[in-house]
Amino acid sequence: MLEDKLKELTTRDIYPFHMPGHKRNPAFAFAPSPVALDVTETPDTDDLHHPTGVLAETMALAAGLAGSRQAWLTVGGSTAGLLAGIAACTHRGDTVLVARNCHRSVAHALALCGVRPVWLVPEWNAALGVYGRLSVETVTATLREHPDAKLLILTSPTYEGVVSDIAAMADAVHAVGATLLVDEAHGAHFGFSPLFPRSAVTLGADVVVQSLHKTLPSPTQTGVVHRCSDRVDAEQLAYQLAVYQTSSPSYLLLCGADRCLRLLTARRETLFAAYERRLTAFRERVKPWLCPIDGDAGKLLIPCENGDALSARLRQEFRIETEMSGQHHVLAMTSVADTDEGFDRLANALERLRPTASAKALPPPPPPPQAMWPCEAADKPYERVSLTEAIGRVAAREVYAYPPGIPLLLAGETLTDALAAHLLALQAEGVELHGLTDNKIAVVT
Numbered sequence: 144m145l146e147d148k149l150k151e152l153t154t155r156d157i158y159p160f161h162m163p164g165h166k167r168n169p170a171f172a173f174a175p176s177p178v179a180l181d182v183t184e185t186p187d188t189d190d191l192h193h194p195t196g197v198l199a200e201t202m203a204l205a206a207g208l209a210g211s212r213q214a215w216l217t218v219g220g221s222t223a224g225l226l227a228g229i230a231a232c233t234h235r236g237d238t239v240l241v242a243r244n245c246h247r248s249v250a251h252a253l254a255l256c257g258v259r260p261v262w263l264v265p266e267w268n269a270a271l272g273v274y275g276r277l278s279v280e281t282v283t284a285t286l287r288e289h290p291d292a293k294l295l296i297l298t299s300p301t302y303e304g305v306v307s308d309i310a311a312m313a314d315a316v317h318a319v320g321a322t323l324l325v326d327e328a329h330g331a332h333f334g335f336s337p338l339f340p341r342s343a344v345t346l347g348a349d350v351v352v353q354s355l356h357k358t359l360p361s362p363t364q365t366g367v368v369h370r371c372s373d374r375v376d377a378e379q380l381a382y383q384l385a386v387y388q389t390s391s392p393s394y395l396l397l398c399g400a401d402r403c404l405r406l407l408t409a410r411r412e413t414l415f416a417a418y419e420r421r422l423t424a425f426r427e428r429v430k431p432w433l434c435p436i437d438g439d440a441g442k443l444l445i446p447c448e449n450g451d452a453l454s455a456r457l458r459q460e461f462r463i464e465t466e467m468s469g470q471h472h473v474l475a476m477t478s479v480a481d482t483d484e485g486f487d488r489l490a491n492a493l494e495r496l497r498p499t500a501s502a503k504a505l506p507p508p509p510p511p512p513q514a515m516w517p518c519e520a521a522d523k524p525y526e527r528v529s530l531t532e533a534i535g536r537v538a539a540r541e542v543y544a545y546p547p548g549i550p551l552l553l554a555g556e557t558l559t560d561a562l563a564a565h566l567l568a569l570q571a572e573g574v575e576l577h578g579l580t581d582n583k584i585a586v587v588t
């Protein structure tokens with residue numbers, strides 16, 4: 144039973160260097176009894192989709208903290224925010240520029256909205272096997288080729304914490320009359336301390352989507368969509384949020400998000416000063432085993448020979464659960480809710496294990512050609528065939544590794560020899576690919 148599993152977890156002394164950002168730290172708890180707070184829309188509790196009372200206040204706090212014109216809470220995380228934000232900024236048939244390291248929810252939005260994606264490939268970090276920043280040169284060159292583009296969608300920070308030059312992107316995009324939507328799912332804490340980059344909200348983006356639960360002390364599924372300019376219609380954004388979200392939002396989640404935003408409004412400086420002190424001391428102590436900061440100092444990237452082996456040792460020998468393990472790195476996530484004891488435990492572990500970076504470079508996924516728009520392919524009948532049989536065929540669903548959920552092959556793209564070999568090599572390295580059933584991929588018939 145799930146409840147037993149969850150309760151058992153509370154009795155085991157495993158330190159969470161992963162989401163959600165409250166780190167199950169009782170100092171950030173909010174519900175004496177979940178049942179007592181699980182209500183519905185009443186005159187006292189307001190309405191997520193038509194906020195005029197206490198939830199309107201919460202959303203005003205979210206906008207005030209980030210510096211946006213208007214903010215909406217989501218109970219479907221950034222996923223709901225991205226679906227709604229992209230729907231609000233596009234019309235069917237529009238050309239949309241999209242960074243290739245987008246989250247799969249962006250890929251779903253492209254198919255649902257019937258738009259034509261033009262892919263922009265960010266820099267590649269071959270040592271870690273992850274995408275880096277998207278260069279402004281790539282954006283300006285692509286805009287020259289596609290002056291009709293209506294929207295640029297990019298991920299900043301990335302799952303690993305790398306940020307792109309949002310201000311320059313915003314200038315480039317606005318110069319041709321397009322809008323900029325930034326997936327800032329991992330950057331809800333940006334701007335709250337000089338240790339962290341500024342939020343895209345204050346750097347010229349038009350829509351910014353954040354997950355509160357990833358890096359702030361707020362329950363899983365809570366997010367915020369910020370409208371930062373008049374290029375985006377407020378009514379359309381609110382409408383699309385109602386389309387993509389439940390009509391029965393959980394008041395437990397809303398209460399947790401409200402608590403988080405009120406806490407930050409009242410005690411942001413103190414909380415972030417303490418976090419900054421702990422994080423800086425930790426980074427200094429274990430510097431030889433961490434990648435240098437490349438954007439978000441809160442993301443701890445530990446290079447190693449084998450991510451799964453290192454995360455297993457951290458779990459088994461040191462009772463530390465990390466956020467994810469890649470082929471050549473382990474990612475640990477931190478937040479204001481981390482304790483001195485937690486940082487000390489991870490520092491002790493790294494000092495004992497002394498992981499060493501792999502010398503082997505990891506190749507980027509070879510970009511597949513686009514044969515159809517995602518909406519066309521997602522609509523067609525499909526069959527499932529093995530990866531080798533699928534070479535030369537058009538994918539009907541995306542294939543991705545989770546985490547981080549970045550699609551390697553999207554609906555409408557043709558599986559090439561090179562990409563099939565890349566996917567098989569990932570599987571041989573123990574990377575779990577999603578989007579396959581019985582190890583077969585969905586291709587258009």
Ligand SMILES: Cc1ncc(COP(=O)(O)O)c(C=O)c1O
Nearest residue numbers: 219220221222246298326328354
């Ligand atoms: C870059 C990025 N964007 C969006 C999302 C979706 O966020 P959520 O889980 O809050 O729906 C994720 C989730 O991991 C992500 O990594």
